[in-house]
Amino acid sequence: MNWIDKQRNIVDFALSSLLRRWRKNLALLCVYTFVVFIVASVVFFAEALKRDACLVLEGAPDVVVQRLIAGRHDLISSGHMEKLARITGVSDVKGRLWAYYFEPSVGANYTMVVTEEAAGRPGTVAIGAGVSRTLLAGQGDLIAFRGHDGAYVSLEVARVFPSSSELVSADLVEISEEDFRALFGLPEGIYTDLTLRVRNPKETVVVADKIRRLLPDTRPILREEILRTYEALFDWRGGIVLAIFAGAALAFIIFAWDKATSLTLEERREIGILKAVGWETSEVIVMKSWEGIVISLTAFLLGLVLAYVHVFFTSGTLFEPVLKGWAVLYPRFQPVPFIDPYQVATLFFLTVVPYTVATVIPSWGAATIDPDTIMRQ
Amino acid sequence: MRLRKSSAFIAFTVINVTGLALLFAHGALERQRQAPVLSEKKIMVERFGLTDLCLFTDARYTRNPAVADRSTPFQDNPLSLDYFPSGSILPPPPHLRAHELDR
Incomplete structure (x- = not known):
């Protein structure tokens, strides 16, 4: 009998053994699949958002300069702009006007942003799909915003940003500078913060250092730092991933530990009989390994398939409450499937291997005891 | 002839692996399909001067x-x-540790 035939016979026996305790093994398979599904969903979701963030935020300003007063972010004047424009290596300085706006009627927070394009159409706004959803407002509708003096200003919706861009635009309200200043009572020459373009990207750190020395009340934030913020957020070792991952990992550890430390009397007796009818210890271990592989490989594959469907077909519905928090306005987005083979391999070694080893260890212990002793237990 | 249990398991595993491979192929196609959407979002970030998702x-x-x-x-x-x-x-951004003003 060649090696393959022998293994197939052992697999046949292992499957029969599993089917004899089908209720218990089915429950085990369901729990195991669920754990793999949760862990894989987190990994797929985080990786997709991380890659998305890295690609999309490549367009972020080279440097953002904020003014800090008494530890708080404060408005910045055009006087700072002039000083920054004189720094060698800086090619362009722009004042950025943006603000948070709380809409009490729906309890949602919006982000008002001024753009050069909006300057040509005062009295109108372009809104994100999330804003449109919460206010039930579409193109041509009027939205009333409460100004700094308590008076309402009605602005017409010129367009709604496509829902495919919700990850960046869900809560945005694009508004003209004129309307923005009137709404928030902001005088000319005052900005929320400043953005800089640096001629040579390698010089941004030097430029940031010059800014800190020239304007000690400001704080430069580099694009690389913005990108690192999102890498940290979706990193395996921290943030959102760790929050969800930790629970699933703990469940898996308890699950594997339970398996590793317990072998039912029936299973021990089965091993004793196999030894008594002439099975070698190594063959018993191979059979038990196959039992572990059958359960863990099936759970791994099913969990991975379900996780893919969950994240990339249903947009990670189960994570929505976690991401939503207290927010009324929640972006609806379809993550782009970026799958790192390294992560799939890591998942495989984190789930299939420990379980299989956990199955083999107690069996090895039982297989080395005298069959007569086991059968008399 | 009755199907051997090991053959059924192999067939089931092959189906699962094929399903997974098809899903990963879907991922590759979806990345291509969504490339214009990603560029659109990048342009939006540039136009608005956005710093965050x-x-x-x-x-x-x-x-x-x-x-x-x-x-x-x-x-x-x-x-x-x-x-x-x-x-x-949400963890604190890594750069907050680096600036004098935040110390």
Whole structure:
């Protein structure tokens, strides 16, 4: 009998053994699949958002300069702009006007942003799909915003940003500078913060250092730092991933530990009989390994398939409450499937291997005891 | 002839692996299909001068974590703790440790 035939016979026996305790093994398979599904969903979701963030935020300003007063972010004047424009290596300085706006009627927070394009159409706004959803407002509708003096200003919706861009635009309200200043009572020459373009990207750190020395009340934030913020957020070792991952990992550890430390009397007796009818210890271990592989490989594959469907077909519905928090306005987005083979391999070694080893260890212990002793237990 | 259990298991595994391979192929196609959407979002970020993704809209330091400062979650009043759910899953940006003003 060649090696393959022998293994197939052992697999046949292992499957029969599993089917004899089908209720218990089915429950085990369901729990195991669920754990793999949760862990894989987190990994797929985080990786997709991380890659998305890295690609999309490549367009972020080279440097953002904020003014800090008494530890708080404060408005910045055009006087700072002039000083920054004189720094060698800086090619362009722009004042950025943006603000948070709380809409009490729906309890949602919006982000008002001024753009050069909006300057040509005062009295109108372009809104994100999330804003449109919460206010039930579409193109041509009027939205009333409460100004700094308590008076309402009605602005017409010129367009709604496509829902495919919700990850960046869900809560945005694009508004003209004129309307923005009137709404928030902001005088000319005052900005929320400043953005800089640096001629040579390698010089941004030097430029940031010059800014800190020239304007000690400001704080430069580099694009690389913005990108690192999102890498940290979706990193395996921290943030959102760790929050969800930790629970699933703990469940898996308890699950594997339970398996590793317990072998039912029936299973021990089965091993004793196999030894008594002439099975070698190594063959018993191979059979038990196959039992572990059958359960863990099936759970791994099913969990991975379900996780893919969950994240990339249903947009990670189960994570929505976690991401939503207290927010009324929640972006609806379809993550782009970026799958790192390294992560799939890591998942495989984190789930299939420990379980299989956990199955083999107690069996090895039982297989080395005298069959007569086991059968008399 | 009755199907051997090992053959059924192999067939089931092959079906699963094929399903997974098809899904990964779907991923590759979807990346190609969504490439224009990604560029559109990048253009939007450039046009608006955005610094953050719109993931959390409940608190300003989680809406724009990249430009938040270290004290924002706690500045409502002295000894006020961070109470927004999103604040508990969002780590502080790594660059906050590097600047003199945030020390």
